[in-house]
Amino acid sequence: MRIYGVVGYKNAGKTGLMERLVTEITGRGFSVSTLKHAHHTFDVDQPGKDSYRHRIAGAQQVLLASRARWALMTEIQDAEEPPLADLLTRLDPVDLVLVEGYKRDGHPKVEAHRSETGNPLIARDDQTVRAVASDTALDLHRPVFDLNDTTAIADFILSEVGL
Incomplete structure (x- = not known):
């Protein structure tokens, strides 16, 4: 099963990005499931x-x-708490599982980032973060997308997982 994560700090736009990605990717004919981590x-x-x-x-x-x-x-x-790998086995087969959270796990991820939160970038210290979706320009050695450019982010994720 192909998985791709969306990570970021609180109020970074993770849930909105997840929602838009599900709509965009299912609109292209792929089946998608989601798995969200709750810290509380x-x-x-x-x-x-x-x-x-x-x-x-x-x-x-x-x-x-x-x-x-x-x-x-x-x-x-x-x-x-069950590890992500165990939880994934409970899902029915789909083309792609989008995972919100689980930033410390080893699957590939895109980071949602809003400059107004003042939080540091996870991507600077974590190579599993393959791209950043941000509301501001960033100087990184990996792709940076506009946080609202769902089409480009979906294209990137689908290319990364081979769909």
């Missing part, structure tokens, strides 16, 4: 809903299904 405890369930009540009651897994979609929630409790 999160809940996709709503208090009071049946599936939430099942989980809170102690169910290790809760599968919620309807005509439109299904979702499987797994409680890991005190276990270690």
Whole structure:
């Protein structure tokens, strides 16, 4: 399975870039899945809903299904957070998996960067960051794209993964 990451600090534009890339790449006829890392405890369930009540009651897994979609929630409790490689095995086969976060993993990535955040570039010290999508011109020894030039960024990623 081909994977490519989007990394960057908070408010750098990662999620917006991911959304635009999914739209652009699926619009070209490729199948895409996404995997997003959350740095905090999160809940996709709503208090009071049946599936939430099942989980809170102690169910290790809760599968919620309807005509439109299904979702499987797994409680890991005190276990270690699963590595990216393990999570990828749980996805159905697609042409490309776009990964938001997991900046320390070894897969190729594009960095989203906004100058107003004042954060340093991850790309300066990380060779797995193959390009930067920024709202300002940068002097780097790798491609730099306009953060809003989704077509060019998608072209780059698809070329990198051989699609």
